[in-house]
Amino acid sequence: xxxxxxxxxxxxxxxxxxxxxxxxxxxxxxxxxxxxxxxxxxxxxxxxxxxxxxxxxxxxxxxxxxxxxxxxxxxxxxxxxxxxxxxxxxxxxxxxxxxxxxxxxxxxxxxxxxxxxxxxxxxxxxxxxxxxxxxxxxxxxxxxxxxxxxxxxxxxxxxxxxxxxxxxxxxxxxxxxxxxxxxxxxxxxxxxxxxxxxxxxxxxxxxxxxxxxxxxxxxxxxxxxxxxxxxxxxxxxxxxxxxxxxxxxxxxxxxxxxxxxxxxxxxxxxxxxxxxxxxxxxxxxxxxxxxxxxxxxxxxxxxxxxxxxxxxxxxxxxxxxxxxxxxxxx
Numbered sequence: 001x002x003x004x005x006x007x008x009x010x011x012x013x014x015x016x017x018x019x020x021x022x023x024x025x026x027x028x029x030x031x032x033x034x035x036x037x038x039x040x041x042x043x044x045x046x047x048x049x050x051x052x053x054x055x056x057x058x059x060x061x062x063x064x065x066x067x068x069x070x071x072x073x074x075x076x077x078x079x080x081x082x083x084x085x086x087x088x089x090x091x092x093x094x095x096x097x098x099x100x101x102x103x104x105x106x107x108x109x110x111x112x113x114x115x116x117x118x119x120x121x122x123x124x125x126x127x128x129x130x131x132x133x134x135x136x137x138x139x140x141x142x143x144x145x146x147x148x149x150x151x152x153x154x155x156x157x158x159x160x161x162x163x164x165x166x167x168x169x170x171x172x173x174x175x176x177x178x179x180x181x182x183x184x185x186x187x188x189x190x191x192x193x194x195x196x197x198x199x200x201x202x203x204x205x206x207x208x209x210x211x212x213x214x215x216x217x218x219x220x221x222x223x224x225x226x227x228x229x230x231x232x233x234x235x236x237x238x239x240x241x242x243x244x245x246x247x248x249x250x251x252x253x254x255x256x257x258x259x260x261x262x263x264x265x266x267x268x269x270x271x272x273x274x275x276x277x278x279x280x281x282x283x284x285x286x287x288x289x290x291x292x293x294x295x296x297x298x299x300x301x302x303x304x305x306x307x308x309x310x311x312x313x314x315x316x317x318x319x320x321x322x323x324x325x326x327x328x329x330x
Contacts, residue, residue: 039065040254040323041300047242049287051234055226057280058273061290062231063240063254075259076316079116079139082123083267086167091117093165095128096147104152105185107132107165110145117141118316119148122176122271124168124208129159131208133171133188135179137314151179151188153207168208170267172275173243173250175207177326180312195278216277223273224266231265238262242290242325243272246281249293252325260321289328297325 045063052061085091090113096103107128111117117140124133132150140146153171171179178191192207201210211217231238239261240254250272255261296302297311307313307323314322 039256040298040320041303042298045239045254045298047290047294047298049291052285052287053227053230054283054285055223056276057245057283058223058227058250058276059244059283059290060227060231060272061242061244061287061294062234062238063242063252064237065239065258075257075263076116076118076321079118079316080113082117082119082125082134083167083169085111085113085117086125086165088113090114093125093128095162104130104158105135105149106147107150108145109140109148111140111142114142116316120170120267121180122171123267124153124171124211125165126168126208127163127165129162130154130157131168131206133175133179133207135183137312139316151185153188153192154209155189155192155205157206169211170271170274171207172278173271173327174275174279176271177251181326199278210278211274219277220270220273223276224269227269227273228265232262241268241272242294244290245276245279245283247284247289248281249289249325249328250275251327252294252297254323256319256321264322293325293328297323 044066046066048062048064052059080091082091086093090111092110092112094108094110096106096108107125109117109119119134119138119140121134121136124131130152131154133153135149135151138146138148140148153175170176172195175188175191175195178187182188192205192210195207196202196204196210199210199213199216201213204210211220231241236258239256239258240252242252243250253264253268255264297306303323306325310328311323311325313320314324
């Protein structure tokens, strides 16, 4: 074969093999992606009703994953939480303007952590000219300033001077549901007024003050400590929980891996324990409501419709890493 024809043949063979390789690579990542996106349904997930954990007003039912994702230890190593970033001083929050009341629903967030900053809806910061709660789940790149939507949770304060913002934790699941679904400042204030009245704290308009009430704070801490101990003593396949109080479902959260579940667990428990303390009733050993809720949330045929109305998805680096179901009362 002439040298020129030989080169053409070699190039053709190489190109053909590379095309075949590329197709296999694309197919592989498509399959992995498809698996990851649908790995939040039955039969990959099992809700373990016989392992339910009860403490006073709160019941948590563990959710386990039968089929682990490719990286079963998946975490978010290139990300930092709002609490950690503010604690280290690498994440700073400021009011958008000096005096304008129309700036109430945004904060300027500066991320100099060198990592992506993950902000969760329901996270509370105190200070500024009013205490605020973040209005949506957000991932912020490092080295930039970002305007992030928030809601006021302190109706009657607008300080002339801006106080330093401090991290305060997260709201109860009920208020977070309002934040996620109502998308309305008035609805947030209405829910806070209801909670203040229900807990005999009408001398204040601040949700953070309600959480800081000694009795409320001490009781919530008891709940959190109990459930942390219980869940950390379980086996390593838990990836989520269904939470309820009395006959009311508070919600559900499921993660892509056990590692990410336990990484997020303290804030998750604070959300549900706070709600149980503020608005809960005695937990019950009957699981019929939880079964109906879980069947709708985790069945492949109904999950998409459920989440479009009563839940949300959280993506990091284009990968679905968490789904959240809201209360069945919202």
